[in-house]
Amino acid sequence: MRFFPPQGLWHHKDFLKFWTGETISAFGSQVTAFALPITAALILHATAIQMGVLSFLAFAPMVFLSLFAGVIVDRFPRRPVLIITSLGQVVSIGTIPFLAFLHLLRLEYLYAIALLSGCLSVFFEIAYQAYLPSLVEHTHLLEGNEKLEMSHACAQIVGPGLAGLVVQWLNAPLAMLIDACSFLVAALFLSRIKKPELRKVPQKTELAVFKEISEGLRSVLHHRVLWSIAACNGTINLFNSAFLSIAVLYIVRDLKIAPVMYGFVLSMGSVGALAGSFLAKRIADRFGVGPTIIVSAFFFGVGSLFLPLAGVSTMMATPFLILSWFVQSLTLIIFNITQVSFRQGLLPEYLQGRLNASMRFLICSTLPIGSILGGAVGEAIGLFPTVILSSIGMLLAFLWVFFSPLSSLREQPVQHGQ
Template sequence: MLRGKLWRHPDFLKLWAGESVSVFGSQVTVLAVPTVAILILHAGPFQVGILSALEFLAFPTLGLVAGVYADRLRRRPIMIICDVGRALALGSIPVAFLLNLLTLEQLYFVALLTGIFTVFFDVSYQSYLPALVDRPNLIEGNTKLEITRSTAQVAGPAVAGFLIQLIGGARAVAVDALSFFLSALALASIKKPEPEPRPSTASGTSGFIPEMREGIDVVFRNPILWRIAACTATTNLGSNMVFGAVFLVFAYRQLHLSAAVVGVVFALGSVGALAGAFLAGWVARTLGIGPTLGVTIIVGGLALLATPLALVGAPALVLATTGFIEGLTIPVYNISQVSLRQAITPDRVQGRMNATMRTIVWGTIPLGAFIGGILGTSIGLVQTIVLGGILSTLAASWIFLGPVIRLREQPAPVMA
C-alpha cells in the first residue's frame, strides 16, 4: 500500500481518488435506502428483497451488452456518464422526501436505474485499469483500490448510521449523490489517452453478436475463468439470500438494534475488509493463488453461517465478529481473482470478459435477494440465514474440484 510505482502515476491517483470518494458515499446508500424502506415505508423481507434484486437486475440482463460497448467505445467517457446518471437518480430520493412524495415504487425505480448505470460503469472500470497502468502493476493497482474501498466500508457504515439517526435516511442519500459527481470530475481530469478501440473477434470478424459471443467463449473455454465465475456466483447467491433480503430485518426487528448501532456493527465488521486488503498479497504468496481462493470462500461461508448466534446474546458483538471474519476474506479473494482474470486476458477482450464474468457472478445477486425475500417471509429469517451460509460455504467446491486449486503463482500477463 505504502510502496509501489503507482504512487508516481498521476492519472492512476486521480482514478483512485475519485473511486475512493464514490465508494465512501455509496456506503451511506447501502444502509440508508433499505432503512428508509423498512422504517419509513414499512417494507417487509419480500419488499426489501425486491429492492435489492432490482439494483442488480441489470447485470444478468445488460452485462453482455455493456461488455461489447466497453470494447467498442472509450471506457472513461462511459464511466463519467454513468457517475453523473447515478448522482441524478439518487438525488431524486431526498428531493421527493422533502416534497412528501417518496414512495416504495420510487425506490424501486431508482434501484433499477442506478443498477443500469452501475453495470456499464463497473464493466468499463475493470477493463480500463489494464489500459491505464502496466500489467505488472495490476496487483498493486487492485490492492490500492481495494484498500480504500475497505477503508470506506469501515468508516462509511458508522457515519451512515449516525447520519440516518441525525437527519434521516432519505436526506443521507444526498451524500452519495454528491460523491458520484466528485468521482465524475476526477475521471474527467485524467490526461492519459486511451488506446483506440478496435472491436473485432480473434478471427477479424466484427459485429455485435460475434463480438458478444467471443466474450462468452473467452470465459467458458478457459477452465480457470469459468470455475472462478461459478464459485463467485454461488457464494453471491448464498450471501445475498441473507444480506439482500433478511439481514437488516433480522437486525432491526428480531435483535431490536437501532440504525446507529447497525452502522457501527457494519463499520466494525468492515475493519476485517481493510485488514484483508492489506494482507491479500502476503496470503496469496504464502498459500498460493488457488488455495487462497478456496480457503477464503470456506472461512467466509462459515462466518455467515454463524450469524444467528446473535440471538444467544451480545448481538452487536456477534454480528461485528462474524462480519469481521467475512470482511477479512472478501478482499483477499477479490484481489486475487480479479488480478488473475485481468492478467490472463488480452486487452482486446477485457471488456467482454469482465462483462461475461459480471453477468454470471452478479447475476445471482438479484436471484439470491429474491429467493431470500420469499424464504424469509415463508420459513423465517434465521432459517434463511442458515441456508445462505451453507450455500456460500459449498461454493468453494468449484475451486477445489478443478485446476484452480493447483495455481501457486500469478500467471505471466497476456499482452496480445
C-alpha cells in the same frame, strides 16, 4: 527521508486521480447501501417480500445488461463511460432526498431508482475493471487492485457508521445526498486523467455485437479455472443476497438493534476488509494465487456461520454479527483482489471489457434470484430459518474452486500481447 517507495503507483499521477475519485465515490456508496434499505424498511414499512423485490431490481440489470455493456465498453473509450455513468448516479441517487424533502417518496419510486442505479452500475463496474489494465502496467495490477480495495475497505468501515449517525440524527433519505455528491466529485477526478486509451476498433454491426458477446462468454466457459471461479462467486452471491435482502428486518426488527448500532456493527466488522486489502498481495505472493483464492472462499463461508448464532443469544447478537462481518469482509477482499488480478493478467487488453462482462453476468446473475428467494422464503418460513439456509449455502460455495486446477497455480499469469 522517503515515506513511499521510489517505484510503484504512488508516483503514477493518472492512477492517483483514478484512485482518489473511486475512493470518494466508494465512501458515498456505502452510505446509500446502508440508508436505502433502512428507508424502505423503517420509513416506508416494507415487508420481507417487498425488501426482496427492491434488492431484485437493483441486481436485475446485471443479468440482462452485462453482456451488452461488455461489448459497448470494448468498443468505446472506457473513461468517458465512467464519467457519464457517475453523472447519471448523481441524478438517480439525488432524486431520493429530493422526493423525501417534498414528502413524495414512495416505495414504487425506490423501485424505479434502484433499477436505474443498477443499470448505471453495470456499465461503471465493467468499464472500471477493464480500464485499470490500460491505465497501469501489468506488473502493477495486483498493487493497483490492492489500493482500490483498500479504499473500499476504509469506506466500509467509515460509511455505515456515518450513515447510521445521519439516519439517527436526521433521516435515511437525506443521508443519500452524500452519495450523490461523491459521484459528482469522482466524475471531476476522472475527467482530469490524461493517459490516452489504445484499443482496436471492431466492426460496428448488429451481427458483430452477438459475435463479440459470444467471444466473451467463450473466454470464460472454455477456461476451466475461470468458470470455477465464476461458479464459486455466483454461489456466494446467491446465498449472500438471500441473506442481505432480509438483513435489515432480521437485525433491526428481530434482534432489536437500533440503526445507529447496526451502522456500528457494519463499520467494526468491515475492519476485516481493510486488513484484507493490506494482506492480499502478501498472502498471494507467499502461498500462491490459486491456494489463496480457495482458502479465502472457504473461510468466507465459515464467517457466515456466526449470522444465525446472533439470533440465538440476545446478549451475544452484536459480537457475533461483528465477528461474522469481520471474517467475511477480510476473506472476500482477499478473494476478490486475487481473482480479479488473475483475470486481468490472463487475457489480452482488448478482451477485458467482454471478459469482465461475462464474469459479471455469470457471477451476478444469481444476485436477483437470491434476493427474491430470500424475501419469499423469509416470508414463508421466517427470517431465522432463512438465515440458517443462507449460511449453509455460503459455506459450501468454496467446493467449486477446491475441485478445480487452482490449487496448482502459484504465479500471476502474464498478459498476452495486444
